[in-house]
Amino acid sequence: MHTYSQAAALVLIDMQKESRYGIEGVDEVVATAERVVASCRTAGLVVAYTRHVNRPDGIGVSTGEVFDSEGLPVYYRAGTDAITIHDAIQPEAHDVVIDKHRWSGFHGTSLDLILRNLGVRELIIGGFTTDCCVLSSVYDAYAHDYLVSLVPDMCAATNEGSHQAAVLMMANWVYGIEILSAGEVVKKVAGEPYRSWAATEPDQKRFSAETLQGAYESLF
Amino acid sequence: MHTYSQAAALVLIDMQKESRYGIEGVDEVVATAERVVASCRTAGLVVAYTRHVNRPDGIGVSTGEVFDSEGLPVYYRAGTDAITIHDAIQPEAHDVVIDKHRWSGFHGTSLDLILRNLGVRELIIGGFTTDCCVLSSVYDAYAHDYLVSLVPDMCAATNEGSHQAAVLMMANWVYGIEILSAGEVVKKVAGEPYRSWAATEPDQKRFSAETLQGAYESLF
């Protein structure tokens, strides 16, 4: 049996090559994830990936999924490069790779079964997109009693506003969440002193359109 | 057996008297919900409520839940008025009332079991708070293949920015969603012509801090 040194796991959400949504800053985020993956491997943490997969024949896809003129799903189509994890962060033999048909990594998958079985209590989470598959996975992780460390610079969305707002929502409502940069996660995983944001009361980072940018920046 | 005339349900999320979070505009939203509830009852739709409930002894509460100096959960405490549905929209005998311990109405509850068993395909959703329990319930509703009609003026949050951003995220990602005001829902339920926003492509309402307000307003 393969054993892990810590009750924590890195969970990368949908860091696949699908590029049609226009996710912003993908190359930089993948490079960031590469460093985090390396540090987690060194520390012996579980490394888990989710992959969003739509069958070419459309079986099991979400309601309203977009199909092309040939009747094939446009996004995350199985059998194309779009569902492949980015080269720099390819899974290794003992990693956990979870194919999923819905946004949350926990819906209709074995992700919770596996993490729970491994004794994992804390998840370090990043991926695409912040406001959709990452957000739903983080909310579900919290519902399953995992502690969450969210790494915003290891996340990306199609638009800055939604990325920022989603991070703030998670900061506000996921009690016990830590928000920290990839650089700080690397220190944390290595057992070194690190800096993170954690709430001192619920719903601490309320915002309006005017304060969104500043509220987001205050997390770092 | 009680029967319903349509394969749709009204789902009101956590419209309880708990007031300590400082949700904005509760009275107005409850008054709005009252009109929608009445129209749904007239049309014979299923009316379902979720109630967030924290046991006084803390059994089953979320990780990081806030306790007072006497060791009692501060929010949504069973045995107090805080968990009661607002007076104007009290459940009736044939309604569905779901007590829950996590944000999503679908997590650790019989909500999906009951709606599915009733043959319900479409959910009209509102409640508190837009960016937390409503958002997670809508994302989960979509994961379970329900069509969603979201009624933003029947939702509220603790801050305008997060309310607006959450509505935009749902508009962007929940394919097939309809965004419509309570006034339009009343028409829809009555089988009259109504006006709603529906996407013509995925992720249509991207925003930045500067455009958040305008993007939100463009939905109505």
Next chain:
Amino acid sequence: MHTYSQAAALVLIDMQKESRYGIEGVDEVVATAERVVASCRTAGLVVAYTRHVNRPDGIGVSTGEVFDSEGLPVYYRAGTDAITIHDAIQPEAHDVVIDKHRWSGFHGTSLDLILRNLGVRELIIGGFTTDCCVLSSVYDAYAHDYLVSLVPDMCAATNEGSHQAAVLMMANWVYGIEILSAGEVVKKVAGEPYRSWAATEPDQKRFSAETLQGAYESLF
């Protein structure tokens, strides 16, 4: 917060007054459960009950559920004494009481959420009926990685053969299960030496019609 001294819980499945199925030996099994409940309370274990509940209006009942001539569900009807837990083993304030609409205590309920949140790892299980709600709950408990202690004399079915066969199936397939009498559970919970059956290899108690009785008896 209420705290428990051990990472174990007693889970009593559907030990309700519903008597129309003709479960055999109910009084004796309830008296047996009474002793086990008392010992678990003394030891500070979590005590959990499931209750099968069918709404009078039929909402959420299983496919094929039996209704009477007035359109009311015949069994486990809410609002009647049939759904009440037997008097001798009434739940107390800090117990966990889970209402359910399907057989397994884990389906469409918060049972796993609560037990997991409490840090429970081992379940002591009994109830009605051995071959249906107990069996499905034990199989699900195992699927959720709980260790199971099954107490056959705290279980009952409508017929001896199905009771015996169900116990043997659980003995054969639920790896790590302990099969033990109520008297031995009381010792175990008290931290005293006790006697139980545990498999030394998978599928150890195969049987035919001819050997069913003997195979069952060999467990004790």
Next chain:
Amino acid sequence: MHTYSQAAALVLIDMQKESRYGIEGVDEVVATAERVVASCRTAGLVVAYTRHVNRPDGIGVSTGEVFDSEGLPVYYRAGTDAITIHDAIQPEAHDVVIDKHRWSGFHGTSLDLILRNLGVRELIIGGFTTDCCVLSSVYDAYAHDYLVSLVPDMCAATNEGSHQAAVLMMANWVYGIEILSAGEVVKKVAGEPYRSWAATEPDQKRFSAETLQGAYESLF
């Protein structure tokens, strides 16, 4: 998109080459399944398979899973022929193949998500072993409101008694179940007259050790 002509699916549970449990009559059951698969394909039904899979590194395996002297799981090990579906009933392109880590095909998988999404209401079920993965899958199918057609001669167990008892339990408790032979299923799928057993009251086939054999035979 691939479309199916009926709201029914054939679900074959764990009909894999794993032979170490000593399942009885595998060759005959596989040959039987071959005929049923062919008839379902002809009729345009969804054909779904579950495969039980244990990772060689033991990640995610059940509590108490058996490992060999090299630390590898003995049964259903990924990377060996044991997890392969039998040659005569190999999946085709549009089939649904569900890998699972627990007994029930519905636990920690996308099986329900996919069947529900396809509009499937009725499941024709067979596989290995009758008293474990088939039984738990049938009980879960019923919990998810599917109608079940159970095909006992397309099922097998390691011992006759447990096979018979499990079939009787399903006959007794899964309301609306049809019990029918593979020959009759082929007729049913083809829209021809067929013969099946269906209950006229709950818990109709009670048995003792003495009557087990006869009760089982009375189903056909």
